[in-house]
Amino acid sequence: MDTDKALDSQDHSNAAQGYISNNIEFSGKASTFFGIWIVNVLLSIITFGIYSAWATVRTNNYFYSNTKLDGHVFSYLAKPLQILRGRILAIIFFVIYALVTNFNPVLGIILSLLLLIAMPWIIVQSLRFNNQMISYRNVRFDFHGTYGGAFVHFVLLPILGAITLYLAMPWVLKKIKHFVLSNTSYGETKLTTNLSTGQFYKTFLIAFLILAAFVGVIFALAFAATSNVGLQFFSALPPSTLTLVGVAYLATFAFMRAVVIVQIRNHVLANTELEGLAKFKSSFTIPSYAFLEVTNMLALICSLGFAFPWVAIRSARFFAQRTQVEINTKAANAIDTKSRQDSSVGSETAEAFDLGMSVV
Amino acid sequence: MTQTIAGVYYYPATSQSEEVSLTVSGDVFNVVLCDKVLVTSIQTRLSIAARVPGVPLEIVFKDGGKFIAASSKDRINPLKSKAEKLESSWLTAIVCTVLVPCFIWLFVTVVIPKMAEMSVRLLPDSVAISMGDQSFYVIEKAFLEETELDKTLQESVVKQWNMALEQLALDKKKYTIHFFKSDYFGANAFALPNGKVVITDELLQLLEDKPDAILAILLHEIAHVEYQHSMRLVAHSMANTIALAVVFGDMDGFADVFLGIGAALWENAFSREMESQADEYAFKHLIALGKSPAAFAQAMEILMEQRARTSERSKNSKSTENTVLQYLSTHPDTQQRIDKAKSYQ
Structure with missing residues (x-):
């Protein structure tokens, strides 16, 4: 199918239906965020981590409130205590788990099984919390996935993927994306998504070929130099050459990662929409994304981590600049959430707490 | 005094919005659209959210309506929260930049090890025993093979071992x-927290005719058990992981780099400390058994020689079966240890 042509004709019909294309704008500044971040790090340390809940809220506030679409900013609504509660629970479990697995591995296996059973619930809870805490134009996002659905997608399917020697994994990943997206809603409008299994397979095949080509080239060079095949070759290399091989490997890996992330993101966003409200487009390119990732990592290492605010801000800007949203302005102006009593002050989410699980 | 802030008002439970101005006089808040008051509220019936530098003022009214200021600079006078003041001051940022590494250092080198030491003291002996049993099982299955030493050598070592245990109570x-x-361990000896001491054929063959040197190494291994060294290492790495999750969990790349370096340096220092503690124990008890600490020096010298020989050989023949003596590689500064043993009184 000629996708360009299809997109083109889509553009025209979109305009006719009242869709207007918008770029996401991100106005965060590394210098401002550095001030916020460094104070939060210090307070988190001297309070033995308790303040980290406040730090999370303030950081998210900064990033969401500096993200603007169609003239409106996003808001982050979570309260520190909700985050703290989830964190305390997670830490209690983590300490028990660490003690048990170290000192009584048998009991540790039972505990892991329990964790496996609880995992889908934790994931659903986290997705619901994280979505409900974001609002745009005073309307919240939400997540409607069930325990059963999460169990199938986050436990059973990955097991299936593994036992098919990862041959089914691209399809599994597609199913997971589909599960998360199609259960996400803005107000009462659910996201609809129509992903292509072929696209996932194509992406992972390319990634695999890149890795295979790298390994092939290295072994070909090794063979040319010493006319023997095998790993012994590497033990005879001088450290400088070995470093070079290491760097080449990291670069290949970064490139491979970029291929997967960029292709999948572009595909997913192009095929997902809020029906009647918004359509999405991601224009990531592989070289620019790979460059972003590599320079971020170098900056973090060279600055001993102090470049984190700069890295976070430029990444957010990168994501915003390359994400377009076509909005049906007329519909967007008149979203009604009365039936859900969507009040930000209300206590309907008082029981909600974050379990700090990030998926997708 | 009345303050006016420009922004957007969102009606409750809908995406409808208007560009408005917010007027605040005393504790009365009014949302005004072209001279018409849309909402009026007193401060106690609304919540002011997000007082973070660079984040526009947000006010949520009781009915769910929301006002968001147009500029991130506007604040309701003189309300700047303490946190926001700290976060927007350059001086604080500089002070924090200096203090953060210091505190992380303090945590990694003092607080976490102290916590680990305390928890080891609280652990019952049965934990060490079951841990030792379980890890011995794994090590045996994975890396050890049946001994090929001749019976007389084994018996003489055991006899010496029993005598030493008896005399040292x-x-x-x-x-x-x-x-x-063990091909994996090469010439090596190690102790598990349950008191099992393993010595490899490769090591015994090297020290075959030097029973005192063997004894010195066994005493060194016993010391690791007596001082609960492996328990302390486990407790420390656990304390580290927990601290990483609890205190630094939310800092992404930052903590990894800093904490990683700190922990690695500390662990190196700790393992050196453990080794010299175990050496001292061996010296002291060699004397108690009527032997000379020089026996330890002898064992080290033989191992060092052997290492020099094998590395020479592997260089010449490019052989891949290099039996680099692991015992030495995990125990640095061998010459220093030899000197210490020789001068020990």
Whole structure:
């Protein structure tokens, strides 16, 4: 199918239906965020981590409130205590788990099984919390996935993927994306998504070929130099050459990662929409994304981590600049959430707490 | 005094919005659209959210309506929260930049090890025993093979071992000696927290005719058990992981780099400290057994020689079966240890 042509004709019909294309704008500044971040790090340390809940809220506030679409900013609504509660629970479990697995591995296996059973619930809870805490134009996002659905997608399917020697994994990943997206809603409008299994397979095949080509080239060079095949070759290399091989490997890996992330993101966003409200487009390119990732990592290492605010801000800007949203302005102006009593002050989410699980 | 702030008002439970101005006089808040008051509220009936530098003022009214200021600079006078003041001051940022590494250092080198040490003291002996049993099982299955030493050598080492245990009044039920052949460990000896001491064929063959040197190494291994070294290492790495999750969990790349470096340096220092503690124990007890600490020096010298020889050989023949003596590689500064043993009084 000629996708360009299809997109083109889509553009025209979109305009006719009242869709207007918008770029996401991100106005965060590394210098401002550095001030916020460094104070939060210090307070988190001297309070033995308790303040980290406040730090999370303030950081998210900064990033969401500096993200603007169609003239409106996003808001982050979570309260520190909700985050703290989830964190305390997670830490209690983590300490028990660490003690048990170290000192009584048998009991540790039972505990892991329990964790496996609880995992889908934790994931659903986290997705619901994280979505409900974001609002745009005073309307919240939400997540409607069930325990059963999460169990199938986050436990059973990955097991299936593994036992098919990862041959089914691209399809599994597609199913997971589909599960998360199609259960996400803005107000009462659910996201609809129509992903292509072929696209996932194509992406992972390319990634695999890149890795295979790298390994092939290295072994070909090794063979040319010493006319023997095998790993012994590497033990005879001088450290400088070995470093070079290491760097080449990291670069290949970064490139491979970029291929997967960029292709999948572009595909997913192009095929997902809020029906009647918004359509999405991601224009990531592989070289620019790979460059972003590599320079971020170098900056973090060279600055001993102090470049984190700069890295976070430029990444957010990168994501915003390359994400377009076509909005049906007329519909967007008149979203009604009365039936859900969507009040930000209300206590309907008082029981909600974050379990700090990030998926997708 | 009345303050006016420009922004957007969102009606409750809908995406409808208007560009408005917010007027605040005393504790009365009015949302005004072209001279018409849309909402009026007193401060106690609304919540002011997000007082973070660079984040526009947000006010949520009781009915769910929301006002968001147009500029991130506007604040309701004189309300700047303490946190926001700290976060927007350059001086604080500089002070924090200096303090953060100091505090992380303090945590990694003092607080976490202290916590680990305390928790080891609280652990019952049965934990060490079950841990030792379980790890011995794994190590044996994975890396050890049946010994090929001749019986007389084994018997003489065991005899010496038993005598030493008796004279030093150590628990004979707890401390047991085991012989194994191991390609993986090479010439090596190690102790598990349950008192099992393993010595490899490769090491015994090197020290075959020097029983005192063998004894010196066994005493060194016993010391690791007596001082609960492996328990302390486990407790420390656990304390580290927990601290990483609890205190630094939310800092992404930052903590990894800093904490990683700190922990690695500390662990190196700790393992050196453990080694010299175990050496001292061996010296002291060699004397108690009527031997000379020089026996330890002898064992080290033989191992060092052997290492020099094997590395020479592997260089010449490019052989891949290099039996680099692991015992030495995990125990740095061998020459220093030899000198210490020779001068020990």
